[in-house]
Amino acid sequence: MGNRENAGERRKTRPAVLGGVIAVVVGGAGLGAYALFGSGAAAEDGTRTSSAQQAGEVRTGPLSAAEVTAAAERFLIAWQSGKADEAAAATDDPEAAAALLTAYAEDAGVEDVTLTAGPRTGAKVPFSVKATVRHEDIGKPLAYDSALTVVRRAGDGEPQVAWRPAVVHPDLREGDKLVTGESGIPPVEALDRDGGELTTGTYPSLGSVLDGLREKYGEQAGGEAGVELRVVRGKESEKAKLSDKTLLELSEGTPGTVRTTLDPSLQAAAEAQVAKRDRASVVVLRPSTGEILAVANSSRGFNTALQGSLAPGSTMKVITSSLLIEKGLASMDEQHPCPKYFSYGGWKFQNDDKFEIEGGTFKASFARSCNTAFISQAPELKDDDLTRQAQQVFGLSMNNWQVGVPTFDGSVPVQTDAPMGASLIGQGGVRMSPLNMASVSATVKAGVFRQPYLVSPEVDGRELATAPRTLSAGTLAQLRELMSYTAAYGTAAEAMAGVGGDAGAKTGSAEVDGQKKPNGWFTAYRGDLAAAGVVQAAGHGGSTAGPMVAALLKSGG
Template sequence: MGKRRRVAERRTKKPAVVGGVVAVVVGGAGVGCWALYDGGTAADDRPRTAAAAAQEAVETGPLTAQEVGTAANAFLTAWQQGNVAGAASATDDAAAASALLTGWTKDAHIKDVALTTGTATGAKVPFSVRATVAYKHLTKPLAYDSSLTVVRRAEDGAPLVDWHAAVVHPDLKDGDTLVTGASGTPPVTALDRAGNELTTAAYPSLGTVLDGLREKYGKTAGGTAGVELRVVRGKSSKSSKASDKTLLELSEGTPGTVRTTLDAAFQKEAERQVARQSRASVVLMRPSTGEILAVANSSAGFNTALQGSLAPGSTMKIVTSSLLIDKGLATADGAHPCPKTVTYGGWKFHNDDDFSIKGGTFKASFARSCNTAFISQAKKLDDDDLTNQAQRYFGLGMNNWAIGVPSFDGSVPVQSAAQMAASLIGQGGVRMNPLNMASVASTVRTGTFHQPYLVSPSVDHRALATASGTLPAATLSQLRELMQYTAAYGTAAEAMSGLGPDYGAKTGSAEVDNQKQPNGWFTAYRGDLAAAGVVQAGGHGGDTAGPIVASLLRMGG
């Protein structure tokens, strides 16, 4: 009786309200846990057992604030107390949660964890993490923000934390782990082509590039490793060529030096330009050599400029035009159909605003970006023609580029029927990024594919990719005529104003499912510079990506 009374007395003590949440002292250890306070959440609540849940009707419908608070509280309290089993059981993937949370202590050497929730937005609960990383005689505070989302378990409707590795740290992807120790890869100091140091403080876009340089060249650049907390990428992340990432440095290593082909002046301008747009990316390169002079993205975390995989829209018409010219299906000044619509493979293809050109040339269709001018030729092509053309002359889609950091080489898969037709205008299964499309413009500028690179192959004696063929002279001259005309009089004219006459360009707009505005693309060359950019959900490429590309070409060099 006395024991029950003491428990009851403890539960009647009012918790202190801190910052809109409830701070509860657990077990006398001074550990705080938090939950949304709506009068019904207790510190010792636990998720229902499967047996109990089976006796009740399956809960459906939106989660209540109390359900969200209870589930979040159960998970965060157990995690903070080091109760891995308890925290894992509060998620919808106990095995994955248990593995990562076990590594949090054993591999990452993190202790003294304090978790504080913010204000929930629906089922999403933000929280801050304050802890200490302790490795041998070294310690350093760790602080960052994260969030979790509560969902209903399908079989019984129980509210549980939707498990993803990013709950533990936002830089983690599923399958990644956290490790603290002597880094297996020494740090590097990256230099531009003139010997200027490249840092993320000066050039925020280069974060993923610097990570990639360290991963590839750290062990051979002459540095020594320090001690750090880092993200070690798992199988899934490695398949997308993500690099390991340092989160906290406990002791500095001695960096080695890696010289790149980047140019600090071009890089600064590229960073400035992409910062003006949301989700913008650009690459600048030298066609005669393949050297990458600048690479920038307006959003950090993923290097869309080098690793993106996006439909390139009408910029792909450069490659398609070379195919049609080679096969005698089009000539720059020859008559060519551009109707409002064309049906192929059961799909009806349109031009922007259903325009048409009557009695026009192929050059006019290219300059105005007439989709039907290309789709109308699909019936005369084999399914693998575009794939072969992209590989043979432009070096695309063979997964063999070695630029010095992780990159995606583009993809032009063999397709049939409507999908094959769509690929002719850069839709269907075709996927590119600004690096790939800058390379396409470079190939037209020089007539020969030069694999882009960011670190000279002489540094590590790696072989660069090559294309098996060189564009026929007649095809090349017509491609240049098409791109020059587009830059002077077509959809690229406004952006390229004042840059002629030694120039060429192509715009593009790529439709994306469930996206109101298409991705805007632009690729161009001027002298011995070529660039390509994309603004995701930006609309027409001439209006969005065009000014970014043109600003770099105006710098000359």
């Protein structure tokens, strides 16, 4: 490559060779060991670009290594040099990129930026960021990793960096911004139920929970704000119930204290369980009170355990069964159809491996998770029956839970025809989080819906959500027997082996478009504990989420 020069310092420099790899030097500050994938690759690529543009040709086909390298290099060098407009012009959305990159320097006070690219993988280039965040006379180092992807620009096919806010920082979504200044919200010291401090060092899963606690309780917990670099959420993130996030403290504030309901031993056990699996999330509740005892995710970003919106698969059959029993459409010891197939609303539904149960009872169908046993009753139901059951008995799908941190409260929309039939088995438009499905098991165990909570309502006087009615004693007894039988003899038996006492469970597998394996779900209770978990894209719930949930029920017993 030719020499580069800084706009402020016209001092020419020679390319440095680091470990045999050329590093681009800008004004004496190294961009880092940026692999050029062969001597002269960028220059040759530039020649081809010029020829193509002169001929008026549109560049098509897969991106070459040289094209990816050159496009990434243009963007990273301009960004590091503080040329926001020039860096933005190297993306496919210059206006949005310029705004965020300008704010990165001006609003966030990030300076002395050094960007070091890693090995390219296809069109994706990872890079590390080292910089200084400065506010008035305070400065602190900032370091993190990010990545960019190169695409062809519409129209001429020119390689450009695909713009998205996460390129600047992985925690950014559309509409978010980085700001450095007085936080406005004092920090909080979150405590477990025994008074021990909750930190991400001890409990890595709790990052988003601690952010949520600070957002809700920081101003009333008695602390004083400090100076920090933080992500200020925009409309898209607010819709997803994401809290503002602190990335770097320049000066510490004085924290107030907030006590939670988390149990330290169960939280530690939950952290250990999700660490064994990719994309795993779990929640443990106390049915008699609604207290959240543990919440954990194997990924440290989005809090799927509390805010996930996923099809719950056959764990939804707990709610559907309560509906069918109440309406006299099923009874645990009476014969119930479980054919290989059942068509409804233009869709042909089938069971896993196309099994059927001839002359079996509803209990047998529930324990083996027979889809057609439930969808066969769709013609007898009104479109809003399942929605009303979820709302009135289980407290779901009303968006009114007051947990103490942001949560997704389940969604069971009114549907018609085939989607309504699919909703009976937890597909269609039904969406739940592990928190929601743990609450379902807790409701069955307690006999009444008690809204889960992480912070006692006595702390701030908020009013917890309630459900309008409870199940009859007869329906509740059947529902408990169905879950107990499934834990002992059905699809949950292997996972629940060794979980003694008063226990019940239900497995689930939810198909997801474009995903080779289904999401594995499991919800269960034992004594005064209820739990639910999901392992995404992993397979059947009995063998994926089941062992995780069962282990927590054992450890808490």
